Amino acid sequence: MRNYTQGDHQSPLTAKGREQAVLIAERCAKLPVDIIISSTMRRAQETAQTISNRIGTQIESSDLFHERKSPTILDSNERYRSPLRQMRDAWLASFYSESGERVEDGENFSDIMTRAGEALAYLETRPENNILVVAHGFILRTVLSHVLFGKMISPEEFRKFILSVRVENTGISVLHFDPDGTETYDNMPIKGWFMRVWNDHAHLG
Amino acid sequence: MKSIYFVRHGESVHNAAKRFNELQTPLSERGIRQAGEIAERASKLSVELVVASTLKRAQQTAAVVAKRLGVNMESSAFFVEGIQSSRLLGKEVSGPEITEAHKSYHGNFTVPGYRFEDGENFDDLKERALAGLAYLEGRSEENILVVSHGFFMWIIAAAAVFGKDLTAKECQGVIRGFDLMENTGLTVLTFDAPSHKAVGEMVSPWQLKVWNDHAHLG
Numbered sequence: 001m002r003n004y005t006q007g008d009h010q011s012p013l014t015a016k017g018r019e020q021a022v023l024i025a026e027r028c029a030k031l032p033v034d035i036i037i038s039s040t041m042r043r044a045q046e047t048a049q050t051i052s053n054r055i056g057t058q059i060e061s062s063d064l065f066h067e068r069k070s071p072t073i074l075d076s077n078e079r080y081r082s083p084l085r086q087m088r089d090a091w092l093a094s095f096y097s098e099s100g101e102r103v104e105d106g107e108n109f110s111d112i113m114t115r116a117g118e119a120l121a122y123l124e125t126r127p128e129n130n131i132l133v134v135a136h137g138f139i140l141r142t143v144l145s146h147v148l149f150g151k152m153i154s155p156e157e158f159r160k161f162i163l164s165v166r167v168e169n170t171g172i173s174v175l176h177f178d179p180d181g182t183e184t185y186d187n188m189p190i191k192g193w194f195m196r197v198w199n200d201h202a203h204l205g
Numbered sequence: 206m207k208s209i210y211f212v213r214h215g216e217s218v219h220n221a222a223k224r225f226n227e228l229q230t231p232l233s234e235r236g237i238r239q240a241g242e243i244a245e246r247a248s249k250l251s252v253e254l255v256v257a258s259t260l261k262r263a264q265q266t267a268a269v270v271a272k273r274l275g276v277n278m279e280s281s282a283f284f285v286e287g288i289q290s291s292r293l294l295g296k297e298v299s300g301p302e303i304t305e306a307h308k309s310y311h312g313n314f315t316v317p318g319y320r321f322e323d324g325e326n327f328d329d330l331k332e333r334a335l336a337g338l339a340y341l342e343g344r345s346e347e348n349i350l351v352v353s354h355g356f357f358m359w360i361i362a363a364a365a366v367f368g369k370d371l372t373a374k375e376c377q378g379v380i381r382g383f384d385l386m387e388n389t390g391l392t393v394l395t396f397d398a399p400s401h402k403a404v405g406e407m408v409s410p411w412q413l414k415v416w417n418d419h420a421h422l423g
Binding site for chain 2: 144147148149152157159160161163164165166168171176193194195196197198199200201202203
């Protein structure tokens with residue numbers, strides 16, 4: 001369901017990834033999914049298609065759930081050779097820096113935080129109540145950090161968060177949105193988004 | 206790599222009656238069934254030791270798990286529930302005392318040094334969570350199952366993610382944004398000793414791998 005080291009749009013699932021997709025599809029058959037929304041990247045599309053085939057729910061694609069966007073030049077080159085490696089390091093650092101400098105056309109901290117906010121707003125306005133989103137490790141963690149801190153998170157807090165929160169391929173995380181407030185802890189009402197489950201991967205054994 | 210499987214205790218009779226738990230509140234019948242379900246699930250993990258909070262509902266849950274797994278059970282006060290004002294114990298959660306107390310407690314959570322009556326404050330909770338994590342780090346076992354509590358698991362998760370410089374604001378984000386763990390829900394932390402290269406980078410040697418997995422509950 002995610003792979004945070006790959007920027008390449010066309011990178012397909014491995015044999016293991018396809019097996020994991022079947023396992024998560026089986027698991028999803030027990031959930032009341034009204035629609036599948038998938039990142040436009042190939043590995044997400046393949047995962048979403050496997051789930052859709054199993055549960056018979058239609059897929060829509062959205063760029064809001066794309067993995068963090070790397071500079072185009074890194075996508076189409078063997079980026080581990082310098083000097084592109086230097087550019088890659090600078091791009092990776094741009095997610096944790098106050099200065100907010102972009103590297104070429106790659107996303108930086110404020111870009112991805114804005115996109116995470118847009119992704120949540122988009123999900124709020126969808127008419128369906130049960131939505132399955134197929135996305136990627138970095139954007140999923142960014143969305144979770146947005147749920148916790150909104151726009152108030154600093155790049156340093158974001159760095160801590162990204163380094164310490166794990167994601168598995170085909171792990172399921174569950175977010176809830178309640179505009180009226182849900183009782184979550186001994187009558188303490190929580191309005192808006194909150195995270196109910198993170199990275200459940202019981203189906204992987 | 207070390208893995209710690211944190212389990213929230215099964216449903217207590219006060220959870221079922223929507224009352225604040227007391228120290229000796231026992232599991233409900235449903236809570237005992239839930240303990241059996243998480244024990245079954247935990248039998249697939251290679252758990253070497255069960256550590257339980259000293260409170261009764263955690264002890265009862267842990268005993269079921271340890272028996273099923275055939276491993277030792279130890280008790281630790283590091284993992285008891287966040288200590289609340291003693292005046293509130295046993296009260297109805299939707300009653301006026303607790304509603305008012307929550308307003309004060311959560312409204313002032315980030316005020317430095319703030320304490321609600323005789324309960325633990327943020328500094329106490331943070332210190333205890335970090336001490337509990339250090340204790341687990343120091344244990345020789347690689348796979349430990351810890352039975353703890355709903356409120357305190359937020360503090361453990363926040364301390365694991367944000368490390369020793371955890372701020373009240375970061376902690377409040379976790380309390381606000383993570384749902385309360387289900388009774389016998391499973392949260393997994395992993396521990397990686399930081400490599401030399403990573404020393405300057407890592408803020409915490411702990412990683413939050415799973416929060417509140419309750420697939421075993423159906």
